[in-house]
Amino acid sequence: MTALTLKPAGTAGLRADAIVVGVAKGAASSKGLPVVAPGAEAVDQAFGSKLGAVLKSLGASGGEGEVTKLPSPDGLQAPVVIAVGLGAVPDKDAESGYGEETLRRAAGTAARALAGTKKAAFALPVEDAEQAGAVAEGAALGAYSFDAYKDNGKDGKDAKGPLGEALILVAKPRDKAFKAAIERATAVSEELNRSRDLINTPPNDLNPEAFAAVASAAAKEHGIKVQVLDEKALTKGGYGGILGVGAGSASAPRLVKLSYTHPKAKKSLAYVGKGITYDSGGISLKPAGHNETMKCDMSGAAAVFAAVVAASRLGLQVNVTGWLALAENMPSGSATRPGDVLKMYSGKTVEVLNTDAEGRLVLADAIAKASEDKPDAIVDVATLTGAMVLALGSRTFGVMANDDAFRTSVHEIAEESGEPSWPMPLPADLKKGMESTTADIANMGERMGGGLVAGLFLQEFVGEGITWAHLDIAGPAFNEQAPFGYTPKGGTGTAVRTLVRLAERTAAGDLG
Template identity: 85%
Template structure:
């Protein structure tokens, strides 16, 4: 895996295989960013001119490689775009640095050692660059000819970039050192989530996912409980069992419990873990099945966030619930028109078996409510409607508390995860009326993402603050890589959940 270190060495004098510098987009052409002064001098003060000659503008994510001049020990200089030159007395911002570092790390695939001479004035910027490097260096090659045939553990993951040195900060600076440690823990666990999302469904069924969670829990001192199909039947988890009824791979409900002796608050994270979603009897049309291995991205995010909280030793209790099932059509599958008795005791008429995520989440949310946490946050690739509303890079946030919804939005944006607050209109509830059950799993087509949120709200325990993150859009990138985001599983929502846990540990739940 890529290793992060800090150094105050001069950029031009450090021995490395590549030296990364920043370039911004100015009114009259590219502008060399702070941190690259020595490199600019080695180019005779003409680095910006050379870059412009080569077609560089300093636009965000733009990468230009140059042979290093005399006076620079690294043989290669890589200039990466940071976007527009900031206003006077303002910085480029952590997300611009994170994306630039990620783009550079991807471009340096196969490089043993790279030094990053990007603008650094704070521990937050060190952390952003570190996260960008580790996330941008990610690759999933377990199923390639030279792969190992299975998803790698985070600590064993092989990134295409070797050592990465972040210049401009003293290695003994406590704040900078802590920033590197946080960046490493969060990025490694986020990359573990990406591995799970990218693993083919024939190798990652509910039982296999549960086994991965058990192994990680043992490694990091997290308590784990796995409910198999017998325990789920005995406990009356009709939603999870109903979704998994058509598969030869039975469902699981996994509880991960991280606790801290000084914790004053308790968070519960609930993740949708459909390891493959065919739509069930309401079969998806051709062209909509190929990426459905990603339908467990919510559970992957929850799993990664709990492990990251444990690695960081956060002073907050965090419980993760992974609702795992495979949604398949067969003679034993749940049919449209069937009625399921959920864990909470409510009955649900299933009008569409492809609206299965809300069924497994409902059981897990009801169970999580029994612990009386201070807040519940569920994460799910829940609706195509949310993608229609917000596109492929932004997730929606719904909640039963406006202040909590606003807080989560601010946390997500600060973490570099685009999100948008969404309403829960009361008039849409009536659309889920059923003549045979307490509620139907479908309502009005228009506003379908909001209907799903309203359905989940019905299963939240009384008096408990709750939020729902619909990550259907950004969870899986079908296009080309950008910034620190690879093609395939992205691990979205991990950073938001970890940041929420950190803020809660600091006494600000929102």
């Protein structure tokens, strides 16, 4: 786990294993010479004010995500300089220089390059507390690694390990706003990384009971009330959706309620997470090539868990309840079959036409239960549909809602947090495809627009008069490609920062 420390901006005499500086793309008039960004003045001087020329001679351009390692010249205590590209130089009219996401990605890219380093100083262009927080967050997220199941030798000496400590260099380290930004970055990044650990844990070690145990332990540590409904309680309560999905597994399902409250809170939020700890597709078995990453199908529940704990650590003046709908979707003689009808917690009946459309079933029960508390808003998070991946790709999640203004707010908050999203509609005409001659509704509808159909299904279980949004994170929840910026390969922890920022904005009274 990377420690984040605020330090004065001077770099020349700073003792660290490496110093990270930013460089931007130079204008055509400068013949492509990389521009040394603010914060790197002392390092540039140590290179005789020719750092840009040195970098160009090594083929560097200052392009975003570009990393160049240099041995330090005389005058610097740190033996290594890491120059990370920031992309284009900000317009002169830009009020605060480089954008927060640009700095977050640059810090993350550098942190990945510094794996195994004990201490690194980040001298990136920071002009305000928000930018300092972005650098800190990017460094902590970029330094993440998941090595719990790797053989690094008996003594662990072969383990490269993540970056140990990141020193965030700013001009005003004693400023309360800067300190608060670093503390926030620490809490959010640590909980987001915890969600990544859960997503990356193999399903033979993370079944619903094990997930519930992890959530319970963290809740008790951070003063969060926790309630775990086991299979007996779920049966007694009539949670037909969760029980139906978990019926084919030897590991029984769970519904976990995490309640963070603040004595001065005026608003309440309910977060609902899909927690399918492994999704085989059930009787509607997934084809070969689609099973290997299905341990990530609990990413929504991991995000909700992390967000509630982060809200508690930050002491936000808002009540936040997290609902983790946990089940394992497996084929067996006891599994739910296509054609079966489930009676849901809400009382509605659902004809199951495809057992691989299971996420909406567990979410429906949890959303209906969450609605009983009459929160000001419900937000569910789920790796719900492949259709959303086809629509938006692997780095953007879809946002649907029963209120256009709320959908816009969630989308804007996600973008502000560095999590790409896109507002999606809920066309009423698609409801017709879910009509059933046997039950109140079917769990499948038209194939085209499948992601929207899933959203319409969930909307049926939202309590009357409650504002609701649905985040389909199927694309960005699990990165199967090469790492980029502060995003690792594997579990990403997407939606955690959106949920935390939403709670912050609600606490501040910025949302109606």
